[in-house]
Amino acid sequence: MEKVRFGKTGLMVSRVALGGIPIMRVSKAEAVKLVQEAIGLGINFIDTAHVYADSEEKIGEGIKGIRREDLIIASKSPADDKKQFNENLDLSLKRLGVDYIDIYQLHNVGSETRRDAVLAPGGAYEGLQEAVKAGKVRFPAFSSHSLPVALELMKSDKFAVVQFPFNYIDRQAEKEAIPLAQKLDMGFIAMKPMGGGLLNNAGISFRYLLQYDSIVPDPGIESIEEIREIVGIVEKKQPLTAEDKKEIEKLCAEFGPSWCHRCDYCQPCPQGIAISAVLCTKSSSKRFSPERARAMIGPAVEKAKTCLECGDCMTRCPYHLEIPRLLKENIAHWDSLA
Numbered sequence: 001m002e003k004v005r006f007g008k009t010g011l012m013v014s015r016v017a018l019g020g021i022p023i024m025r026v027s028k029a030e031a032v033k034l035v036q037e038a039i040g041l042g043i044n045f046i047d048t049a050h051v052y053a054d055s056e057e058k059i060g061e062g063i064k065g066i067r068r069e070d071l072i073i074a075s076k077s078p079a080d081d082k083k084q085f086n087e088n089l090d091l092s093l094k095r096l097g098v099d100y101i102d103i104y105q106l107h108n109v110g111s112e113t114r115r116d117a118v119l120a121p122g123g124a125y126e127g128l129q130e131a132v133k134a135g136k137v138r139f140p141a142f143s144s145h146s147l148p149v150a151l152e153l154m155k156s157d158k159f160a161v162v163q164f165p166f167n168y169i170d171r172q173a174e175k176e177a178i179p180l181a182q183k184l185d186m187g188f189i190a191m192k193p194m195g196g197g198l199l200n201n202a203g204i205s206f207r208y209l210l211q212y213d214s215i216v217p218d219p220g221i222e223s224i225e226e227i228r229e230i231v232g233i234v235e236k237k238q239p240l241t242a243e244d245k246k247e248i249e250k251l252c253a254e255f256g257p258s259w260c261h262r263c264d265y266c267q268p269c270p271q272g273i274a275i276s277a278v279l280c281t282k283s284s285s286k287r288f289s290p291e292r293a294r295a296m297i298g299p300a301v302e303k304a305k306t307c308l309e310c311g312d313c314m315t316r317c318p319y320h321l322e323i324p325r326l327l328k329e330n331i332a333h334w335d336s337l338a
C-alpha cells in the first residue's frame with residue numbers, strides 16, 4: 001500500500017485509513033482479525049474515538065504485538081474542558097494499550113459554542129497542548145461538520161490535522177477546506193467517504209476521493225471482505241470512468257436534495273428537536289450497533305415527533321432541505337426498524 005506524507009506532521013500514512021466506528025458492532029475476536037487483516041494489507045493509519053463504545057479497546061487488542069512505530073493511531077475526545085479532556089485521553093491511552101497517540105482530535109467542534117468552550121482558558125485545547133508537551137500526543141487535531149468553524153480553526157495555526165466530511169455527494173470541503181489544508185500543509189482526513197454507509201459503491205467512492213492527492217479517506221469498516229475490496233480499489237489507482245461520472249450524477253440527483261450536512265444552521269428549533277441527528281437516522285442506524293443507535297438517536301427521534309411544521313428551520317437551512325418532511329421520513333424509517 002502506497003504511503004503518503006500527511007502534511008506538516010511528516011507522518012507517512014497509508015493512502016486509506018481504517019475508521020473505527022463499525023468495529024463497535026462486531027465481536028472482539030472479529031475486530032482483532034479485521035485490524036490485523038488491515039495492517040497485513042498495508043494500512044498503517046487507524047482512526048477511532050473515545051465515544052465509539054469499545055472501539056478503542058478492540059483496536060488495542062488488534063494492534064498488540066505490532067511495533068508501535070509502524071502504526072499511526074488517531075483518536076478523539078468530546079471534552080469541552082481540560083479536566084474532562086485529560087480523563088478522556090488517559091482512558092484512550094489505556095484502552096488502546098499505547099504510551100502515545102499520534103493524532104488526537106477535539107471531536108466534532110461543530111458550533112461556535114463548542115469552539116469557544118474548547119479554546120477558553122482551562123478548555124480542552126489547553127489540555128491538548130499540554131498532552132503534546134508531555135509526549136502523550138504527537139499532533140493536535142480536530143474534527144468538525146461545520147465549514148465556517150473548520151476554516152477558522154484551520155487558519156488559527158493551532159492544529160496540524162483536520163477531519164471533515166467529504167464524499168462525492170457532500171462536497172462542502174472541495175472549494176475551500178481542501179485547498180486551505182494544502183496551503184497550510186495540514187493533514188486532511190476525509191470523514192464519511194462512503195456517506196456514513198449510504199453510498200454503497202466503494203469503487204466510485206474511492207475513485208472519486210483518490211483524485212485528491214492530499215487527503216486520506218477514513219472509511220468505517222466492519223468486515224474483512226470490505227477491507228480487501230477497498231484496498232484493492234485503492235491499489236488499482238484507476239481514475240473515474242465515464243460510467244462512474246454518470247452514476248455520480250444520478251446519485252447526486254437522488255440523495256443531494258435530502259443530504260443533511262450536519263452544519264446545524266437550522267437551529268434553534270422551538271421544540272428542541274436535534275434536526276441533524278434525526279436526518280442522519282439512516283446512516284446512524286447502519287453505522288452503529290442497534291443498542292448504540294437506540295441510545296444515541298432514539299430520544300431525538302421521539303422528540304422529532306413533536307415537530308410543529310412551523311418551517312422556521314427551513315428558512316435557515318442553506319441547503320433548502322424540506323426539514324419537516326424529511327423528519328417524518330426518518331421517523332418512519334426508525335419506526336420500521338423497531
Ligand code: SF4
Nearest residue numbers: 269307308310311313
Ligand atoms: S419545522 Fe419542526 S423542526 Fe423545524 S423549527 Fe419548526 S418545530 Fe422545529
Ligand code: SF4
Nearest residue numbers: 260261263264266317
Ligand atoms: S437540516 Fe440543513 S441546516 Fe440543518 S444540519 Fe442539515 S443541512 Fe444543516
